[in-house]
Amino acid sequence: MIARLRPLLLLCLVGLLAACASSSNSVGELPRTPQASIEQLLQQAGDAQTEEANLLRLSAADQAYKQKDIGRSSSILEQVQLETLKPAQQIFASTLAAELALARKNPKAALQALSHPSFERLGELPVEQQIRSQLTRAKALEQDGQLLAAARERIYIAPLLSDATAASNHEAIWALVSRLPANQLQTTGDADLTGWLALASASKSAATLEQQQAAIDNWVATHPAHPAAVQLPKPLQDLKQLSSEPIGQIALLLPQEGKLSSVGRALRDGFMAAYYQAQQAGETLPDVQIYDSSRIRSMDSFYQQAQSAGTQLVIGPLEKELVTQLSSREQLPITTLALNYSQNEQEAPPQLFQFGLAAEDEAREAARRAWSDGMRRAIALAPSGDWGNRVLAAFRQSWEAQGGELLAAQSIAQPVELAQQIGKLLQLRQSEARSKSIEEKLGTEVAAQPSRRQDVDFMFLAATPQQAQQIKPTLVFQYAGDMPVYATSTLNSGVYNQAQYLDMEGIEFSETPWMLNTDDPTRQLIINQWPQAGGSLGRLYAMGADAFILAPRLDQLKALPSTRIDGLTGSLSLDAQQRVVRQLPWAQFTGGQIQRLPDTPLD
Known part of the structure; x- marks a missing residue:
């Protein structure tokens, strides 16, 4: 019986090989990577318009691109008529055109190039070309602000990758999903993508560093087979290595008299409202000692007094002249989160962080x-x-x-x-x-x-x-x-x-989210206590509450520059000068009302 099947099996194998050869011929060959120079390739192509000549031109254009000669690569590619090429060569040329468009920061042109009908046959090409084309698409989507689509593209291509390319793609997926606004971190039909989004949501939802680490550990426990659980993204690995030593004593330094007293009171009340809310939630909190900055004659004397009281973090001052004074020093005796920005352009001491509602x-x-x-x-x-x-x-x-x-x-x-x-x-x-x-x-x-x-x-x-x-x-x-x-x-x-x-x-x-998220529990708590916080003054109460949220997370923001904290004054991150930068939601006046607009991806 087995002997009788052999001729039929052989016949089927011959037919399969013939079909593959036919498919290969119809899709066409990809340009090779010759050892010749760009000039030699173009000289060999000459003025001919044959398939071989076009392959040589595509090789030359690709070589110029890899040498970062964008102008020359584009010029050579323009000599190739796309419609005369076979599908494999069209895909190669369109991918290269997209890469050149991205080099010129034109993602829409890149996406247009990648929409050529020939890409329907991308799966018939060698894996290397599939990877190149799809990673280019992911980069174009990211550059165009379509972060969720870019993440989806990278997740799709991940099984084809290995070694350093796989590791880089893994980190890129996390960089994309961690930048998505909260309203895009929703369940999807793709299990891997949903897992990534759930991890991003878990890392954003916690108020303290310890809670954030616990949320990530819980996600790993519930998604043990997910690629991000098998290999936790590096920023989250680094997060676990940060010291979780709690702050025991905070000095809140704000003016209680003078022209800035009303601002100081709003910041103080917002801070303490967030503090008591966390206390009611059962969190272990530092002691807070309030100091009147309007009575301070010397910051040196204040720091000595604060050190004697065991202070580990100063929040304040508010006065711009005091912040400017601190920023001109080489060192500060205590880590300080100033509630304003210095007028100095020079580098501030490493212990100084600055946060404010900067226009x-x-x-x-x-x-x-x-x-x-x-x-x-x-x-x-x-x-x-x-x-x-x-x-x-x-x-x-x-x-x-x-x-x-x-x-x-x-x-x-x-x-x-x-x-x-x-x-x-x-x-x-x-x-x-x-x-x-x-x-x-x-x-x-x-x-x-x-x-x-x-x-x-x-x-x-x-x-x-x-x-x-x-x-x-x-x-x-x-x-x-x-x-x-x-x-x-x-x-x-x-x-x-x-x-x-x-x-x-x-x-x-x-x-600010404070003005748009009217059902936020911290906002409701503050307005019930201080009705004036319902107007524009509310932004200062929000800033005080965010100062409380930032207090235990300064080391995290400094160690992990990609970290963002969703606060009542915006999505908060830290720049190279250790200034807190706010990215804000958007709204529009529509029909006599304020209507919140859809969030866009974070920078």
């Missing part, structure tokens, strides 16, 4: 959001004076660093001049002048209304509620009612005013 953060956030939305050319309105200058400078620096163009900027003047200023920004006067010139030449009236400049994508606005209430209607009057406006939270008073909200219809603005 510059919101200007940078506006630049990030607008760029993510596809905007590229901006105009700006900001108040005159030091505050407005700092906000505008922060927006300009961040916007131009991304590649955006700030076409014009104006300082907000009195209402009587506002229409003229906006008209100048929009170049409306030039439009009116052109119409008048045409009328004079024709000797008759021209039925044409002025039009604004068309090279502006949006306006960046830093303004008070009263100023913003005048600006949006002025834009409508100046034929720019359809122009997107990205603003800072300064235009939101926190007190419901339907008429004012209607006047600001369509304006998008960054805002």
